[in-house]
Amino acid sequence: MKFLGFSFALIGVLFMTQCVSVPPDSRFLINSLSDEEKSKVICDKGILMYKSQLEKEENFQVLPEIKEYFEVALRFDPENERAEEYLVKLENFVVSKVEEKIGIAEKLLAVKKPTEQQNFQLAYAVKKAYDLDPENEEVLGLKKKVDTLTNELIDSYLKQTQDDLAKIGEKDSPEERAKKYMSALTSCRKALQLNPDNKEALTEKRNIESSLESIIEEVLKIADESLAKKDYKKTESSLKICNEINKNLDGNYTKDVTELTYNLYYGWSQAFYAKKDYNNALAKIRAALRAKNTKEASALKKKITSLKQGSDFAVSFKKWMAEIDSLITKNEYVKAYDQIQSLLGKTGDKNYIKQLKNKEKVLKDKLQGLYTEAIKLYKQEKFNNAIDLLKIIVHIDENYEQAKDYLDKAISRQKLIDSY
Numbered sequence: 001m002k003f004l005g006f007s008f009a010l011i012g013v014l015f016m017t018q019c020v021s022v023p024p025d026s027r028f029l030i031n032s033l034s035d036e037e038k039s040k041v042i043c044d045k046g047i048l049m050y051k052s053q054l055e056k057e058e059n060f061q062v063l064p065e066i067k068e069y070f071e072v073a074l075r076f077d078p079e080n081e082r083a084e085e086y087l088v089k090l091e092n093f094v095v096s097k098v099e100e101k102i103g104i105a106e107k108l109l110a111v112k113k114p115t116e117q118q119n120f121q122l123a124y125a126v127k128k129a130y131d132l133d134p135e136n137e138e139v140l141g142l143k144k145k146v147d148t149l150t151n152e153l154i155d156s157y158l159k160q161t162q163d164d165l166a167k168i169g170e171k172d173s174p175e176e177r178a179k180k181y182m183s184a185l186t187s188c189r190k191a192l193q194l195n196p197d198n199k200e201a202l203t204e205k206r207n208i209e210s211s212l213e214s215i216i217e218e219v220l221k222i223a224d225e226s227l228a229k230k231d232y233k234k235t236e237s238s239l240k241i242c243n244e245i246n247k248n249l250d251g252n253y254t255k256d257v258t259e260l261t262y263n264l265y266y267g268w269s270q271a272f273y274a275k276k277d278y279n280n281a282l283a284k285i286r287a288a289l290r291a292k293n294t295k296e297a298s299a300l301k302k303k304i305t306s307l308k309q310g311s312d313f314a315v316s317f318k319k320w321m322a323e324i325d326s327l328i329t330k331n332e333y334v335k336a337y338d339q340i341q342s343l344l345g346k347t348g349d350k351n352y353i354k355q356l357k358n359k360e361k362v363l364k365d366k367l368q369g370l371y372t373e374a375i376k377l378y379k380q381e382k383f384n385n386a387i388d389l390l391k392i393i394v395h396i397d398e399n400y401e402q403a404k405d406y407l408d409k410a411i412s413r414q415k416l417i418d419s420y
Contacts, residue, residue, distance in 0.1 A: 039077030046070050047086060054093060060131035061196075066090065094132050098139065101129035105142050116156075123150040123194050150194050154201070157191035160184075161204055174222070175241050178215050181208050182248050209249060216245040216253050223260055232268040239264060261291035269300060278308035317343070317352060324359050333370075337363055337396045367393050371403055378406060383414040 033041075046069030053059045054066065067090055073083040108114065108122035126146050129139045164184035168177055185208045191201040223238035239260055246253045265288035272281035285301045320343060327336035340356050340363075347353065374389035390407040393400050 035076040036080075039073045039080045039083065042069055042076065043073040043080055043083045043086070046073065047082070050086060050090070050093075058097075058128065060097075060128060063090070063094070063132070098129050098133045098136060101125045101132070102138055102142065105129065105146075109142075109145070116153075119149060120153060120190065120194075122146060123153055126150075127194055154191045154194050154198060157187045157194075158198075158200055158204070160187040161191070161201075161208075165208075174215050174219050175237075178212065178219075178241055178245050181212050181215070182244065184208055185212070185248055212245050212249055213252075216242055216249070216256075219245070220253075220256055220260060223264075227260075227264060227267060230267065230271065232264060232271065235260075235264050258291050262288050262294075262297075264288075265291065266297055266300070269304070273300065273304055276307075276311070278304050278311050282308055313347065317347075321355065321359070328359075328362065328366075333363055333366065333392055334395050363396055367397055367400065367403075371400070374403070374410075375406065378410055381413070383410045383417070386410045387414065 046066050049062060049066050049069065053062045067087070070083045070087045070090070073080050074087075077083075102125075104125040105122055108118055108125070111118055114122070123146050126139070126142045127150070129136070130143050133139055161184045164180050164187065168180045172180070185205065188201050188204045188208060191198055192205065195201070219238050219241050223235050223242065226232075226235040226238060239257070242253065242257050242260065246257050265284045269281045269284035269288060272278070272284060281304045282301070285297055285304060288297050289301065320339065324336050324339055327333075327339070337360070340360050344353065344356050370389050370393050374386045374393070377383075377386040377389065387407065387410045390403050390410060393403040394407055397403075
């Protein structure tokens with residue numbers, strides 16, 4: 001970023017040299033760089049403007065300025081291929097954009113009963129084509145066709161601006177006033193899109209923006225007062241108004257709105273944290289961090305996340321314990337045991353461990369009964385049935401040696417039977 005600032009400063013100095021005397025420090029700056037370096041800096045600035053002003057914003061009025069950057073760059077270094085490349089790109093851009101705008105205009109002219117929006121799009125397309133190539137005969141022909149329509153649209157937008165302003169009353173709330181001013185500003189800006197030099201529209205725009213600045217400062221003050229009282233919902237309502245106004249003021253109050261956003265959601269998160277409402281606390285601290293990434297907010301998020309996980313585990317633990325009870329009731333001892341072991345691996349909480357160990361004991365207390373039944377089945381030479389029970393016992397208690405011995409015996413006897 002420092003180099004970018006330096007580059008812009010250098011460009012200003014370089015252009016100054018062509019028309020006025022230059023202070024000694026600036027002269028030193030110029031002389032310290034080679035012509036190739038100066039050319040590169042100027043060309044880079046032109047490329048930046050090309051991408052931001054032309055490609056992104058379609059601000060065609062800066063075309064002559066951008067072209068000059070590349071031409072000056074070539075005067076310093078005739079071998080600057082990037083400058084040559086962008087001069088060609090600039091010419092091609094103009095040709096393709098003019099064709100595009102003419103195409104849009106002709107398509108809209110063919111509409112029999114156009115809407116107000118379609119009429120605006122038509123007038124705007126012709127204006128943009130004219131900005132790009134004011135000597136193009138086809139563009140001049142289109143301009144002649146839509147000049148009357150363009151003027152009518154501008155008049156209607158200015159009238160709508162006045163109508164919206166007339167609706168503003170002394171008893172209106174800041175939010176109501178803001179909405180009416182923003183509606184008026186939208187109409188006013190439409191007029192300026194069709195004619196950026198319209199004096200009436202420019203005057204109205206300045207006045208409306210000034211009024212919106214007063215309102216946003218008023219609402220920011222109200223928001224601070226609400227926040228001091230920990231009335232978070234009221235503060236959030238004020239924040240929403242501020243966000244809308246700030247967008248209409250081209251982000252001039254972004255710093256203030258960002259600060260309010262952070263303070264609101266950080267404070268709100270703390271309030272939910274104190275109530276142990278970790279879900280809402282986490283949502284609010286995330287909103288605070290989106291506005292501004294601070295150490296205090298990150299630390300609070302870490303605390304909330306940890307406690308939330310513990311809280312979520314507590315809720316789930318009750319559900320899991322009920323499932324274990326249900327499995328034991330259904331004699332699905334292996335599944336119950338496996339779930340107990342899984343939960344023991346997930347927690348280090350002594351209370352949870354104690355509850356799980358108690359359930360494990362309940363299961364192991366049933367093993368003697370299973371073993372007695374298995375031996376009975378073994379003696380009846382129902383080896384497959386005995387094997388099923390003995391496997392359950394060994395799965396739950398691998399140190400149950402008697403069950404292990406009889407399991408081996410039962411498997412051997414069953415294999416002998418199966419071999420006949």
